[in-house]
Amino acid sequence: MKKKYIIAIVTVVILAGVGVGSYFLKQSMNKESVATMEIYTVPSTDKVFVNGKIEPEKVENIFLDATKGTVDKVEVENGDVVEKGDTLFTYKNDQVQSQVEQLELQLNSAKSQKEEINKQNAEAKKQLEDLKKAGLENQMPQGGQMPNLGQNAGGEISTGSVDEQIKLLEKQIKALKDKEYYKVTAPIGGKVILAESSTNPTQPYITVESGDYYISGSVNEKDQPKIKEGQEVQITILSTNKNINGKISSVGNTPIDNGASLAAQTGAQGGAGGNMSYYEVKITPDSQEDLTNGFHVQASVNLDKKPIEIPKEAILSVDNEEFVFKNVDGKLVKQVITYSPKEGSEDEVIVSSGLNEEDKIVSNPTPNMKEGMNVE
Known part of the structure; x- marks a missing residue:
């Protein structure tokens, strides 16, 4: 019995020893996964920040014109894309329509008068032919005129004055009909925006925005002399955090009133006091993708053309793939790069590709480093 107790105690001691050993082994392995390494931060260059928002290149506002009548038919819907010259809507002028109806009555009367004259002339001609057939030409009045018919010297009643009246009325009616329905066409191609209310004459009834956008921004007076037309910029769309590239298309020389307000809305960097003047900057994006009218952006202009340089020893090569390890939130992340020797x-x-300013990379990597390892 005593022997059994001794065996049990020995077994417990052995198991405890194995457990303690496993614990310390695990701790040792964990320590190996926590790599103590040197971190190199890619230097940032001196920058100027341009704060602004996305705007269409062209905007055409169309207001209602009461002198042309009332809107009869709208040919487009909100958000439609139209070409230049497409019909947007049509006016109808009820006053013109009334005038047209009156002139048409006069025209019908003039045409009836002409028909009556032609009928009388035909009747007179028939009577003359009948007299000739009966051999009674000598009974005809001198000059071949029939009595009581009002003919002219040529034997017929003239329709000249009635014809002139008809031509004049038709011309007047055509001119008025051109005004009765008046088509309003798109002055530019782009997207249609319909007004929420058509009763306010001070607001555009229809707005047409071109489909190409630019950045309308501002810089303070300290930064204005540092930038110029043609400089490349990196643009961040603040609401989506998407990045695109572009170029400065113009830099203003006249202070603008809304520059400080715009800078405050977009969270201007670089600092500016309340008494600082602001100047307009226009930027043309390289791509029109992901652009929405009114979205706020911040563009950065690198004042130094200094390339990204890193220690050569930070580069690892495995299976013809050259890469570095970035420190992202305390974890190793593999980043493939392309590079060239520094003269x-x-x-x-x-x-030349793969890294950005302020990226943190391991400057002394080892072959046994793996993605996901902790960084200390």
Whole structure:
């Protein structure tokens, strides 16, 4: 019995020893996964920030014109895309319509008068032919005129004055009908925006926005001399955090009133006091994708053309793939790069793709480092 107790105690001691050993082994392995390494931060260059918003290149506002009548038919819906010259809506002028109806009555009367004259002339001609057939030409009045018919010297009643009246009335009716229905066409191609209310004459009834956008921004007086037309910029759309590239198309020389307000809305960086003047900056984006009218943006202009340089020893090569390890939220992340040698230096290289300013990379990586390892 005593022997059994001894065996049990020995077994417990052995199991406890195995457990303690496993614990310390696990701790040792965990420590190995926590790599103590040197971190290199890619330097940032001196920048100017341009704060602004996305706007269409062209905007055409169309207001209602009461002198042309009332809106009879709208040919477009909100959000439609139209071409230049497409019909947007049609006016109808009820006053013109009334005038047309009156003139048409006069025209019908003139045409009836002409028909009556032609009828009388035909009747007179028939009577003359009948007299000739009966051999009674000598009974005809001198000059071949029939009595009581009102003919002219040529034997017929003239329709000249009635014809002139008809032509004049038809011309007047045509001119008025051109005014009765008046078509309003799109002055530019783009997207249609219909007004919520058509009763306010001070608000556009229809707005047409071109489909190409630009950035309307501002800079303070300290930064205005540092930038110029043609400089490349990196644009961040603040609401979506998407990045696009572009170029400065113009830099204003006249202070603008809304510059400080715009800078405050977009969270201007670089600092500016309340007494600072602001100047307009226009930026043309390289791509029209992901652009929405009115979205606020911040564009950064690199004042230095200095390339991204990193230590050569930070680069690892595996299976013809060259990469570095980035420190992202305390974890190693593999980043493939392309680079070229730096002239006059054997210790540094110039990175052309794969890294950005302020990226943090491991400058002394080892082959046993893996993605996901903790960084200390």
